[in-house]
Amino acid sequence: MPAYLLQLSYSPEILAAFIKKPQDRKVVISKLAAQVGGTMVGAWLSFGEHDAVVIIEGGDNVSAAAISMAVSASGAFKAFKTTPLLTAEEGLEAMKKAGKLSYKPPTKK
Numbered sequence: 001m002p003a004y005l006l007q008l009s010y011s012p013e014i015l016a017a018f019i020k021k022p023q024d025r026k027v028v029i030s031k032l033a034a035q036v037g038g039t040m041v042g043a044w045l046s047f048g049e050h051d052a053v054v055i056i057e058g059g060d061n062v063s064a065a066a067i068s069m070a071v072s073a074s075g076a077f078k079a080f081k082t083t084p085l086l087t088a089e090e091g092l093e094a095m096k097k098a099g100k101l102s103y104k105p106p107t108k109k
Contacts, residue, residue, distance in 0.1 A: 002084065003041070004064045006054040008071075009079040015051070029054055032071075036063035050079070 010018070030040045038058030045052050056064070061084065068082045086094065 001057055002060060002064075003055060003057045003087075004038075004059075005083040005085055006056065006067075007050040007079075007081040007083070008052050008054070008077050009049070010051045011076055011078050014076045029056075032067060033058070036060075036067060038063065050081075055085075 026040065026043050029043055033040045033056045036059040038056045041055040041057050043052065043054045056067075059067075064082050064084065068080060071077065072080045
């Protein structure tokens with residue numbers, strides 16, 4: 001089942017609103033994921049480059065892109081990044097497939 005890592009950074013206005021009136025956004029995120037056939041695995045607040053991270057399982061790449069577009073268009077975020085995740089098994093399969101590919105890197109000459 002596909003999984004996606006969402007990394008987000010709120011706009012200063014939204015952070016100020018959270019300080020005035022704290023909100024738990026997990027229910028909203030769960031409902032959003034369900035609309036595209038997915039489920040929220042977890043959501044965490046963080047600090048540094050991103051204010052929060054979310055993992056959603058299910059759906060497909062088009063659905064993940066749709067979520068990203070809908071959320072980004074809201075204007076509530078400085079940044080919103082969606083990263084498809086591979087299972088360990090999928091990673092091994094990709095490594096094996098890469099080992100069979102022929103590729104010539106660019107040269108300096």
